[in-house]
Amino acid sequence: MTADTATQARAIVNSKLDELSTGLLQVNKTLHANPELAYKEFIAHDTITAYLDKLGFQVDKSAWGLATSFDATIGSGDKQVIFCAEYDALPDIGHACGHNLIAISSMGAFLGAAAAMSALKIGGRIRLLGTPAEEAGGGKDDLIKAGAFNPPESVLAAIMAHPMPKGPVSDDSFAGLAGMKLIACQGVQVEFKGRTAHAGGEPWNGVNALDGAVAAYNNVSLMRQQMHTDDRVHGVFEVGGTVPNVIPDYTRMSWAVRSPTATGCEKLMERVTRCWEAGASAAACEMTLTRSDAPSSPLSLSLLGPALPKKANTTSRKYNYLNLRVNESLCQIYVDEMAAMGKKVLLKTDQAFNASTDMGNVSHYVPSFHGGIAIPAEPGVAMHNPRFAAAAGTAEAHAAAIQAAKGMAMLGVRVLLDSEAAARARVDFDKRDD
Numbered sequence: 517m518t519a520d521t522a523t524q525a526r527a528i529v530n531s532k533l534d535e536l537s538t539g540l541l542q543v544n545k546t547l548h549a550n551p552e553l554a555y556k557e558f559i560a561h562d563t564i565t566a567y568l569d570k571l572g573f574q575v576d577k578s579a580w581g582l583a584t585s586f587d588a589t590i591g592s593g594d595k596q597v598i599f600c601a602e603y604d605a606l607p608d609i610g611h612a613c614g615h616n617l618i619a620i621s622s623m624g625a626f627l628g629a630a631a632a633m634s635a636l637k638i639g640g641r642i643r644l645l646g647t648p649a650e651e652a653g654g655g656k657d658d659l660i661k662a663g664a665f666n667p668p669e670s671v672l673a674a675i676m677a678h679p680m681p682k683g684p685v686s687d688d689s690f691a692g693l694a695g696m697k698l699i700a701c702q703g704v705q706v707e708f709k710g711r712t713a714h715a716g717g718e719p720w721n722g723v724n725a726l727d728g729a730v731a732a733y734n735n736v737s738l739m740r741q742q743m744h745t746d747d748r749v750h751g752v753f754e755v756g757g758t759v760p761n762v763i764p765d766y767t768r769m770s771w772a773v774r775s776p777t778a779t780g781c782e783k784l785m786e787r788v789t790r791c792w793e794a795g796a797s798a799a800a801c802e803m804t805l806t807r808s809d810a811p812s813s814p815l816s817l818s819l820l821g822p823a824l825p826k827k828a829n830t831t832s833r834k835y836n837y838l839n840l841r842v843n844e845s846l847c848q849i850y851v852d853e854m855a856a857m858g859k860k861v862l863l864k865t866d867q868a869f870n871a872s873t874d875m876g877n878v879s880h881y882v883p884s885f886h887g888g889i890a891i892p893a894e895p896g897v898a899m900h901n902p903r904f905a906a907a908a909g910t911a912e913a914h915a916a917a918i919q920a921a922k923g924m925a926m927l928g929v930r931v932l933l934d935s936e937a938a939a940r941a942r943v944d945f946d947k948r949d950d
Contacts, residue, residue, distance in 0.1 A: 529628035551605030554649035560603035586646035595640035614679035614908035624921025677887035693888035694847035695864030698840035700781035701872035722763030732795030748774035
């Protein structure tokens with residue numbers, strides 16, 4: 517890729533996104549005002565696809581077997597770049613993770629790259645892939661299993677960025693972060709089954725499922741003393757019984773187990789499982805763990821993971837989010853492109869954030885970029901907070917998303933045009949150090 521071509525592409529991307537920013541703001545406002553939960557993002561799906569239809573793009577709606585996924589493509593050939601759009605929200609606190617901005621930045625990146633691709637006659641394909649259910653369920657792993665990222669060797673980069681408060685990227689001079697590390701997380705449902713009896717009249721005839729669950733919970737709490745400081749285990753009681761004078765014959769808990777790497781998460785899960793089993797044994801209960809099949813990976817990692825239908829009174833599905841891997845070659849291109857537009861972006865952080873994403877699964881499947889978009893928020897306000905949801909709906913946050921979209925668009929253009937850059941990203945991907 518020549519310097520002249522890069523300059524031309526940059527000018528086209530900037531001009532196109534400046535032109536489209538007002539229309540994208542209307543999409544942004546609609547998404548922010550109508551937060552929707554995992555696998556039910558129908559307003560978001562219809563709003564985004566209608567906007568793309570209006571611009572003349574062919575869009576596959578309800579794509580890859582998911583009602584709220586979509587897939588828009590331009591170009592052809594055996595090289596492709598995929599921009600991943602998230603748009604689900606959280607119960608009660610809406611877009612407190614700012615997924616409305618993820619959707620806008622990925623849409624903008626796709627549209628900017630499409631404009632440069634058409635004007636400069638760049639070969640290959642670019643896609644905008646709607647990825648539901650990041651907050652609960654692991655929609656991206658559903659899409660991997662369905663073939664949305666196949667063949668994996670054809671994907672030069674899967675690209676997206678997540679909003680974040682400015683504090684974690686050092687100071688206000690930074691527009692964001694390129695290499696965001698996130699840890700692995702497994703979600704599991706634990707059920708205890710006993711035998712009901714009258715708690716006052718014949719307690720000896722009962723087998724108390726609540727005792728099994730409480731003992732299991734306490735066992736995990738004791739184990740935390742010997743856990744590594746980077747590991748996390750947290751759980752809740754979803755079903756604990758009905759009335760005090762009836763011994764509960766059924767209880768259910770939902771747990772999340774986190775560790776910096778997928779391998780470490782699996783080892784921690786083994787330890788935690790023994791805690792649950794000991795509680796069941798002490799109470800003479802039967803115990804059932806609900807974990808799903810392994811997340812998709814070309815390496816056939818021996819792990820357990822995602823996706824079961826919801827059960828009563830719970831909004832979570834079982835999932836397995838692999839740790840998010842940082843591809844330094846892709847990150848460096850993004851940093852360089854943002855610098856060319858006058859924005860300073862931190863290359864990476866050494867310490868992983870104690871959060872997880874299904875983009876981690878994608879990063880184990882194809883070369884991936886998951887940056888951070890710094891948006892103005894009140895001091896001390898973090899994600900998953902109602903005040904961060906408010907910050908994600910501001911004009912300043914939208915402007916930051918559009919700026920990130922320009923950098924991501926150029927990242928996509930660069931790997932399509934520069935075979936050496938794409939090769940370096942593939943080498944980084946092949947380094948299995950985590």
